Amino acid sequence: MKRIGVFVCWCGSNIAETVDVKKVVEVIKKYPGVAHAEDYIFVCSNPGQKLVQETIKEKRLDSLVIACCSPTLHETTFRDLSRLTGLNPYQCEIANIREQCSWVHKDNKEEATRKAIKIIRTIVEKANQNESLEPISTPVTRQALVIGGGIAGIQASLDIANAGYEVLLVERNPSIGGHMIQLSETFPTLDCSQCILTPKMVEVSRHPKIRVLAYSEVQEISGYVGNFNVKILKKPRYVIEDKCNLCGKCVDVCPVAAPSEFDNNLAARKAIYLPFPQAIPATYTIDIEHCPGFLPIACGKCADVCEPQAIDFDMRPEIIEEKVGAIVVATGYDLYSPKNIGEYGNGKYEDVMDGMQFERLLSATGPTGGEVRRLSDNKVPKRVVFVSCVGSRDTEHHLPYCSKICCMYMAKHAMLYKHKVPDGEAIVFYIDTRAGGKGYEEFVTRTQEEDKVIYIRGKASKIFKNGNGKLIVWGADTLLGKQVEVECDMVVLSMAMVPSNGAKDLISKLKIPSDAYGFVNEAHPKLRPVESISAGFYLAGCTQAPKDIPETVAQASGAASKVTDLFAEEELKHEPIVAAVDEDLCSGCGICVPLCPYDARELEIKDEKRIAKVNEILCEGCGSCISACPSAAVQQRNFKDNQIFKMVDAILS
Amino acid sequence: MIENIEGTHPIDSLLREGSIPFVWCPGCGIGTVVNTFVETLEKVKIDLGKVCVSSGIGCTGKVADYLKINCCNESHDNAIKCAVKFKLENPETKVVVFLNDADFIASGADDFIEAGKKGVELLVIYINNFIYIISECKVTPTTPFVRTLDDENLELPFNIPHLAKLCGARYVARWTTLHVRRLMYSITDALENPGLAVIEVISPCLMYYATDGKIGETIDRMRFFHNNTVIKHGEPTENLDIRLQDKIIMGRFVDK
Amino acid sequence: MKFFNNGMKTPCGEIHIVKDRCKGCGFCVTYCPMDVLELSDEFNTKGYHFPEVKNPENCINCGLCEMLCPDFAIWSTLKEEKEVIEVLT
Numbered sequence: 001m002k003r004i005g006v007f008v009c010w011c012g013s014n015i016a017e018t019v020d021v022k023k024v025v026e027v028i029k030k031y032p033g034v035a036h037a038e039d040y041i042f043v044c045s046n047p048g049q050k051l052v053q054e055t056i057k058e059k060r061l062d063s064l065v066i067a068c069c070s071p072t073l074h075e076t077t078f079r080d081l082s083r084l085t086g087l088n089p090y091q092c093e094i095a096n097i098r099e100q101c102s103w104v105h106k107d108n109k110e111e112a113t114r115k116a117i118k119i120i121r122t123i124v125e126k127a128n129q130n131e132s133l134e135p136i137s138t139p140v141t142r143q144a145l146v147i148g149g150g151i152a153g154i155q156a157s158l159d160i161a162n163a164g165y166e167v168l169l170v171e172r173n174p175s176i177g178g179h180m181i182q183l184s185e186t187f188p189t190l191d192c193s194q195c196i197l198t199p200k201m202v203e204v205s206r207h208p209k210i211r212v213l214a215y216s217e218v219q220e221i222s223g224y225v226g227n228f229n230v231k232i233l234k235k236p237r238y239v240i241e242d243k244c245n246l247c248g249k250c251v252d253v254c255p256v257a258a259p260s261e262f263d264n265n266l267a268a269r270k271a272i273y274l275p276f277p278q279a280i281p282a283t284y285t286i287d288i289e290h291c292p293g294f295l296p297i298a299c300g301k302c303a304d305v306c307e308p309q310a311i312d313f314d315m316r317p318e319i320i321e322e323k324v325g326a327i328v329v330a331t332g333y334d335l336y337s338p339k340n341i342g343e344y345g346n347g348k349y350e351d352v353m354d355g356m357q358f359e360r361l362l363s364a365t366g367p368t369g370g371e372v373r374r375l376s377d378n379k380v381p382k383r384v385v386f387v388s389c390v391g392s393r394d395t396e397h398h399l400p401y402c403s404k405i406c407c408m409y410m411a412k413h414a415m416l417y418k419h420k421v422p423d424g425e426a427i428v429f430y431i432d433t434r435a436g437g438k439g440y441e442e443f444v445t446r447t448q449e450e451d452k453v454i455y456i457r458g459k460a461s462k463i464f465k466n467g468n469g470k471l472i473v474w475g476a477d478t479l480l481g482k483q484v485e486v487e488c489d490m491v492v493l494s495m496a497m498v499p500s501n502g503a504k505d506l507i508s509k510l511k512i513p514s515d516a517y518g519f520v521n522e523a524h525p526k527l528r529p530v531e532s533i534s535a536g537f538y539l540a541g542c543t544q545a546p547k548d549i550p551e552t553v554a555q556a557s558g559a560a561s562k563v564t565d566l567f568a569e570e571e572l573k574h575e576p577i578v579a580a581v582d583e584d585l586c587s588g589c590g591i592c593v594p595l596c597p598y599d600a601r602e603l604e605i606k607d608e609k610r611i612a613k614v615n616e617i618l619c620e621g622c623g624s625c626i627s628a629c630p631s632a633a634v635q636q637r638n639f640k641d642n643q644i645f646k647m648v649d650a651i652l653s
Numbered sequence: 654m655i656e657n658i659e660g661t662h663p664i665d666s667l668l669r670e671g672s673i674p675f676v677w678c679p680g681c682g683i684g685t686v687v688n689t690f691v692e693t694l695e696k697v698k699i700d701l702g703k704v705c706v707s708s709g710i711g712c713t714g715k716v717a718d719y720l721k722i723n724c725c726n727e728s729h730d731n732a733i734k735c736a737v738k739f740k741l742e743n744p745e746t747k748v749v750v751f752l753n754d755a756d757f758i759a760s761g762a763d764d765f766i767e768a769g770k771k772g773v774e775l776l777v778i779y780i781n782n783f784i785y786i787i788s789e790c791k792v793t794p795t796t797p798f799v800r801t802l803d804d805e806n807l808e809l810p811f812n813i814p815h816l817a818k819l820c821g822a823r824y825v826a827r828w829t830t831l832h833v834r835r836l837m838y839s840i841t842d843a844l845e846n847p848g849l850a851v852i853e854v855i856s857p858c859l860m861y862y863a864t865d866g867k868i869g870e871t872i873d874r875m876r877f878f879h880n881n882t883v884i885k886h887g888e889p890t891e892n893l894d895i896r897l898q899d900k901i902i903m904g905r906f907v908d909k
Numbered sequence: 910m911k912f913f914n915n916g917m918k919t920p921c922g923e924i925h926i927v928k929d930r931c932k933g934c935g936f937c938v939t940y941c942p943m944d945v946l947e948l949s950d951e952f953n954t955k956g957y958h959f960p961e962v963k964n965p966e967n968c969i970n971c972g973l974c975e976m977l978c979p980d981f982a983i984w985s986t987l988k989e990e991k992e993v994i995e996v997l998t
Contacts, residue, residue, distance in 0.1 A: 255920045255969035257993040259910055268912045268993040270919075292942030292971055295879060297834035299942075299971035304696075313835070314884045314904070350911055367913035375911055662927065662981045673930055675980060679957065680934030684979020692976060833976040871934045 002128055003035035005061040006120060007052055009043040009068035011098055016041075018102040020113040024067070027117050033128050035059055044074050049081055056085045063087075063127040067095040067120045088132035090576065090638060095123035118651050125646040130638050133576040136616045140226040141325040142567045143168060147218055147506065148330035150178020151549060152541025152556040154200050156328045159560030161209035165567050168322055169204065170232055171214045172502065173261075175279035176201055178332055182262060182356060184363035184370075186549060187412040188443035194365065198278045205280045213320065214281055221510055224618050225536030226325045226572045236315035238286040238294075239272070243310035246274070246282055250302035250311070258290035260367075264357045266375065267367035272302050276365065286311075326536050326563040329510065329520060330556065331503040333542035335495040336391035336399065344390065344463045344493060350375040351471060352463060352491045355409055362416050372420050374490055381489030383425040384417055385473045386410045387460045392496035393431065399496050399517060404546040406494035407433045411444045413492055414453040426453045427486060429460045429475050437548070456484060463491055497546040512537050519545050530558040538562050577637050578619035579626055585633035586611050592625035592634065601625055667691045667701075672719040677712060680871035682830035682856025683780055687716055689833050690749070690778065693840040694722075704747045707736040709756035711787055712858075713780050716751040730761030737764065737773050747844060749776045754793040755785055758811050769820025769849045776843050777851045779813060782858040790861035797895045813853045815890040818907050823848030825890065825907040829855040831878035832903060839905060848909070855901060914994050922970025923988040924962050930982035933957030937974035937983050943967040946974065 006028050010016035021039040029037040036059045040048050043066055055061065064087065066078050071094040079089035097116040105112035144160045146153045149171030157167045169176065181201075183193035204210050213232055220231040254270035262275045269275075271290040274282075292298035294313050303311040338347040338354050345352055351374050353361070364370040374381050388410050392403040407430065414426040433455075435441040447453045458476035466472050466487075473486045499518035507514050512532040513521045520543050523533045531538050538559035541552040566572075579600075588610025592601045600618035603610050612625075614634075626634045635641065668691075677684050694704065706724045708717040709732035717724035723746070727735045732750050740748045757765060757779055768775055785791040795810045814825045824846040826839040836854065843850035855878070857868050868877045886904040893902055924945060931953055938946045938960050945968045949961040960983065962968075968985060975984040 255971060257917060257919050257996055259912070259996065265910060266913055267915045268917050268996065270917070292969065292973070296831050296940060296973065296977070298940075298973045299969070300834045301971070303838075314886060367915050373913070375913065378913070661925065662984055663975075664981060664984075668981065673981060674932075674955070677979065679932035679979075680936065681979055684981075685936075685977060688978060688981065689976060833973075837976070872936070872939050875936065875939065 001033050002063045003059065003061050004033050004063040004065060004124055004127055005052075005055055005059060006034055006037040006065045006067065006124065007043050007048075007055075008037070008039040008097075008116075008120070009048070009066065010039065010041045011069060011102075012042065015068070015098050015102045015116075018106050018109055018112045019097060019116045020109065023113055024116050024120065028120055028124070031121055031124060034124060035061060043068055044077055049077075052078070052081060053085045056082075056087055061087070062091065063130060064092040065095055065120060065123050065127050066092070067097045067116065067123075069098040070094075070096050070100075090133040091127065091130055093123050093127045093130065095120045121653075122647045122650045125650045126638075126643055129640070129643045129646065133637060135573040136576050136578070137571040137573055138226055138617045140567060140569065140572055141228075141323045142166065143322070143324045144326045144328060144563050144567075145170065145218075145228070145230055145322070145324040146328045146330060148178070148332055148500075148541070148543070149173070149176030149212070149214065150330060150332045150541060151180040151197060151200075152330035152332065152543070152552045153178070153328070154197075154204055155553050155556035156330060156538075156540050156560045156563075157204055157210050158200065158207065159557050160328075160563050161207050163560070163564040163567075165209065165564065167207075167210045168232075168324060169210055169212045170216050170218055171212070172217050173275065174215045174237065174285040175275045175281070176204065176212060176214060177276070177278075177280070179356070180549065181276065181278075182264070182359060182363070184359050184366070185412065185416065187408045188437075188439040190412075190416075192364075194278065194363075201278065201280045212281060215285065216320070218506060218509065219319070221327075223323075226566070227617070228324045228327060228536065230322050230324055230327075232320045232322065234318040234320055236317055237283065238288070238311060238313055238315050239284045240310045240312055240315075241281055241283045243308045244283040245308050245310075246284075247307065248274075249305040249307075250284060253301040253305050255299060255301065256290050256292060258287060263360050263367050264354075266357055266360055283310075326538060326566050327510070328538045328540055328556075328559050328563065329507075329512070329532070329543050330540040330559075331506060331543045332500045333497045333546065334500045336498050338390070338493055338495060340398065341390060341493070343461065344387070344491075349463070349465065349471065349491075351381070351489065352493065354493050354495045355406070355413065356495075358413055358492045359409075362413070362420070370420070372417055372424075372490075379489075380421055381424065382421070383427070383486070383488040384414075384490045384492060385460070385471075385486055385488045386414055386426065386428045386492045386494065387463075387473070388428065388430045388494045389459065390493040390495050399498070401496075401517065401546070402434065403494075403497040404434070405497070405548045407435060408437070408440055408443070408548065410492075410494045411435075411447040411453075415447045415451045418451040418453060426451075427488070428453055428455045429458060429473070430455060431459060432457070437550075458484070497542060499543065503543065510534075510537060519543065530555050531562055536566075572617075574617055575621065576616075577621045577639065578616050579614045579621065579623070579634050580637055581612060581614055582633045582635065583611050585631050587631055587633070588612060589630065591628050591630065595624045595628050597622065597624065664688070664691050664695065667694065667721050669719055669721045675719065676715055678859050680874070681712070681859055682782070682854065683713055683716065685830040685833060686751075686778065686780055686836070686854050686856070687719065689836050690840060691720070693837050693844075696837070697841055697844060699747065699844065703745055704749065705736075705739055705743070706749050706751065707732050707739065708751040709753075709761070711753050711755055711785075712782075713751050713753035713756070730756055730764070732756050733761060733764040733768055733775070733777070736775055737768050737771075740773055740775060747776065748774075749778060752777060752779045753782060754795050755788075758794045758813070758816075759785075762816075766816075766820045769817065769822055772821060772823075772848050774847055775849050776840070776846075777817075777849070778840070779851060779853045781813065781853055781855050783810075784858045784861050786858050786861060790858075795895075810895055812890070812894045814851070814893045814906050817849070817851035818890045821849065822851045822907060823909040824850035824852075824905075826851075826905045827853040827855065827893065827901075827903055829878040829882060829901075829903065831875050831882075835884075835903075842905075842908065846908075855895075911995050912993060914992055917993045918990040919993055920970045921966065921988050921991050922968035922985040924965070924968055924974070924983065924985050926960060926962075927982045928953045928959040929955065930980050931955075931957055931959035932980055932982075933959065934979065935960075936977040936979075940973055940977055942971065942973065943969055 082092040143166040256271040257268040259265040260269035360366040460475040540556035717726040947963040
């Protein structure tokens with residue numbers, strides 16, 4: 001029999017007002033195995049802890065039961081205390097007599113006291129058979145995988161690499177840079193987006209600790225926090241990165257044009273292309289979909305003019321296998337397609353653009369060199385209508401959530417348009433303006449007051465072309481209570497943000513939870529906003545929810561610091577309360593293997609006998625396999641069957 | 654569209670007058686190989702006076718007849734012998750030999766092995782049609798599966814790239830008549846190679862081989878090339894046996 | 910799909926066919942990457958169906974038909990360089 005010490009906490013009046021702690025101590029003292037019982041006003045306080053420590057030494061206790069609040073609050077406190085006093089932390093147990101007793105039985109003191117005694121007795125029975133356990137430790141692979149090469153992925157990579165750890169940055173597109181590289185100027189300071197992003201891209205490409213795998217996709221992932229195995233598919237570029245000297249002769253001779261993704265289909269690029277001049281890695285890519293073909297090689301003109309002979313038509317997809325310890329998911333966003341909005345023309349009017357296309361029009365590197373022109377006739381539009389909340393905040397037809405940044409970028413678009421076309425007229429249809437952010441409200445006010453942009457409060461109901469080929473916007477001015485009809489030259493739709501195309505597949509591969517729209521869920525909306533509930537996965541940027549650049553950068557740095565936190569320890573510690581197999585009893589039936597939600601069970605041949613093993617690192621101690629095992633060969637550590645039966649006896653007696 | 658104007662094809666200047674129409678069947682791979690070869694000569698801007706083409710007998714033997722450059726059309730199995738002699742007499746000349754099975758492996762292989770061992774600078778373009786065409790479609794040493802009616806061909810076909818490598822060839826490649834541009838790149842590389850270069854072009858005979866077997870005629874034969882070939886540069890030559898049930902391995906196997 | 914003109918040009922080729930040289934193998938028609946050619950319903954003097962230009966504006970002067978032709982019957986030349994303002998989608 002163990003020597004168990006029981007400490008009953010008053011928790012001020014929280015427990016003592018309802019439960020007669022003196023009586024509890026009286027009764028528990030006589031219970032078999034209890035060597036010492038005592039009550040104290042706040043056991044968690046410093047003097048309380050000191051009392052526990054001294055008693056452990058004095059009475060040579062080898063197990064400890066603290067009857068107090070929920071174990072989620074102070075279990076760690078008392079287990080640490082046990083360890084410091086020389087007692088195994090897993091010999092310390094909490095009997096919850098506050099949340100489960102005193103708080104729920106305020107009106108019946110007598111019964112509450114009786115229940116408290118039962119609860120403590122039960123835990124004493126458990127403590128009596130507790131084993132001393134050591135945390136399970138596993139080495140950490142100190143290399144991080146960052147999925148997505150936008151500003152979120154770039155910032156997270158730089159922060160992790162600067163802390164001295166290896167980073168693998170995987171980007172699906174031929175170049176890193178994401179959507180931010182496409183933007184013209186950023187609100188509210190009107191910094192040139194490319195000017196502030198390209199130095200970071202160059203830093204990434206030169207950083208000795210960062211390996212950039214562009215034009216690659218994560219194909220498969222297995223393992224657990226600290227020890228993930230990832231398979232990355234490197235798509236063939238058909239251009240050898242190290243040989244290409246960016247002379248650009250291949251582009252001149254390439255006979256096929258295709259819509260440019262970088263210019264959001266507003267301009268053409270060739271089938272062999274560099275997405276944009278500052279692309280990283282700086283090398284051309286052959287777009288196999290538009291190239292006339294490789295079997296047989298139809299044209300081969302690029303290979304004929306390539307002096308360094310960098311073009312290799314026989315390049316194959318490559319699978320790269322890597323071990324990583326942590327994964328930062330930064331897959332970013334796409335815009336909701338205007339094709340989904342029937343009342344705004346299903347994307348069929350050339351002069352009705354989405355926000356990203358207008359962004360390219362405004363950009364100095366854009367298809368018009370920064371001049372605002374119409375796609376249909378190349379003329380400067382004199383009246384432009386900006387429509388907000390297209391697709392977002394529309395519970396009935398589209399997406400219920402707010403895309404957060406549209407109000408701001410719409411104000412920026414209107415302002416920049418007025419700067420470029422001073423005699424033009426900018427009209428904004430808005431539901432309401434959400435400008436929460438440093439300097440944001442001032443920016444919107446400046447747009448309205450200094451740049452004389454007309455704000456009409458109301459949603460546009462329909463956009464169509466009249467008989468003269470002019471665009472007409474029908475809407476409501478809810479402040480005047482009137483219908484409005486505006487004839488204009490161009491319409492810019494502030495489309496909702498949605499998770500990036502393909503992110504859904506990736507998320508299902510990573511097995512991390514996401515919401516109904518495909519945004520990845522954070523572990524806790526307030527206290528753990530940069531990590532997933534699945535250990536080892538961290539979130540950065542619009543993969544979690546729509547957000548602007550400063551927030552994205554902040555979250556990326558937060559995720560990076562969580563990763564460095566993980567990598568700072570040489571070994572990861574894992575709770576030892578996991579399933580354990582008695583190999584003599586296991587019949588190798590394998591029922592447990594498919595049941596395990598964490599892939600922790602597997603069959604193994606040992607001495608010519610099949611044994612169902614437990615991967616202790618993956619096991620979370622849920623108990624599914626234990627209840628399913630027909631021969632009771634699996635037992636949870638410190639929750640063994642005989643322990644539980646004794647506890648049931650104790651609570652029922 | 655310009656119709657029926659003879660002599661305006663950009664390559665016509667390299668063809669002997671009256672050579673068109675060629676004797677070859679519709680869609681025959683030899684025509685495509687000759688086309689690729691002369692296009693390559695045009696492209697690399699080689700001095701045509703410093704090129705000599707030698708060929709032997711059979712359909713492939715006609716190549717030397719049709720080209721308006723230095724040519725020698727030799728008797729049976731003497732094409733390589735003649736080419737070696739020509740090369741020794743005229744060291745600056747690029748000598749190209751067009752061969753088929755009868756001239757190359759069935760008889761005349763000794764000259765080829767000797768040329769390889771001596772390291773004579775030659776470009777051998779070997780058009781593998783899997784058959785003896787003119788002598789009534791008999792099985793050749795390179796026939797990959799049974800074709801004749803009377804007796805079974807139980808021998809494995811010759812692995813030409815392996816033989817070439819073992820003889821000391823410094824450039825070995827294999828393509829089909831579908832892979833024309835890759836063949837062009839190979840001919841370009843091989844013309845610069847200072848040793849024996851061997852390019853095998855798979856082109857099963859349309860009349861006697863492809864129509865009967867699994868391969869099919871003209872376009873079907875091209876589709877066969879499309880679906881049943883795989884490009885593996887640098888593959889060890891011992892793996893290059895042609896079995897029609899497997900994919901035929903194409904590529905550049907030796908380049909020294 | 911319409912584009913802003915950013916000065917990008919693509920070549921436009923012209924196909925030349927010597928129809929009496931053609932033996933009707935159909936390589937050029939099958940392998941034309943831009944679907945420029947089709948086999949004619951007519952016969953040439955040898956009795957073969959020869960290729961005809963179906964979509965002349967699609968030709969990019971890649972020269973694959975010229976390379977594949979076993980009978981030197983077809984070739985393409987550069988006609989003009991067009992500015993890219995539209996592509997077919």
